[in-house]
Amino acid sequence: MSASPVLPSSPAGSPSAGSPSAPGPSQAELLDFVRHVAADAELVASLPIDPEGRTWVRLDGPGxxxxxxxxxxxxxxxGWHDHGKSLGAFMTAAGELRENSLAVRLPTDGWKTLELNAGVDRERRLTAGAGRAFGRYHVHEVLNESPVRHAVSVHAYYPPLPLMRRYSRSGQTLRLEQVERPADWQ
Structure with a gap:
């Protein structure tokens, strides 16, 4: 994976960081932000593309x-992961992504292996311009299944990611494999 510098990209009228007592952006505000950025064709086209691995540019999000x-x-x-206590939203800006998610609230701490009940799996196909918001502890994986086409997406999280938990999955068994902190991916 390769990283790129921070690019400011807050839409006009979006909430600012403001005072520490100001509440953070809602799921709807995060979704509005990613929708606005995904529609910015010039910004989307400026993302460096690597044929071997994912690339990313950090943006200034709202609030x-x-x-x-x-x-x-x-x-x-x-791979399967969550974003801890952060709310989030993402939108496909180019290509198509698939999101597999679990429609169940998992315990937040104190477990290594869980047996999932039948019927908890959800799948969404997200073409350019399609996205979604999600709550805290949302467990999912995002995939570009195209054999030939790159995809580009925009993601926003509040509060900024304190951690990500990575999971492996075999059938209905979900296993906590690793906890990553911001220093691991920045």
Missing amino acids: GSEAWLIGWPPGTGT
């Missing part, structure tokens, strides 16, 4: 949120 513009080469994905 002190953390945001990223991410490039997905054909056949790449995130």
Whole structure:
């Protein structure tokens, strides 16, 4: 993976970082932000593309949120993960992504392996201009399944990611594999 510098990209009228007592952006505000950025064809086209691995540029999100513009080469994905206590939203800006998610609230701490009930799996296909918001502890994986086409997406999280938990999955068994902190991916 390769990293790029921070690019400011707050839409006009979006909440600013403001005072520490100001509430952070809502899921709807994060979704509005990623929608606005995904529609910025010049910014999306400026993302460096690597045929071997994902690339990203950090953006200034609304209200002190953390945001990223991410490039997905054909056949790449995130693996199963969550964003801890952060709310989030993402939108596909180019290409198509698939999100697999779990429609169940998992315990936040104190476990290594869980057996999932039947019927908790959800799948979304997100073409350019399609996205979604999600709440705290949302477990999902995002994939570019195209064999030939890059995808680009915009992601925003509030509060800025304190951690990400990575999981492996075999059938209905979900296993906590690793906890990453910001220093691990910046």
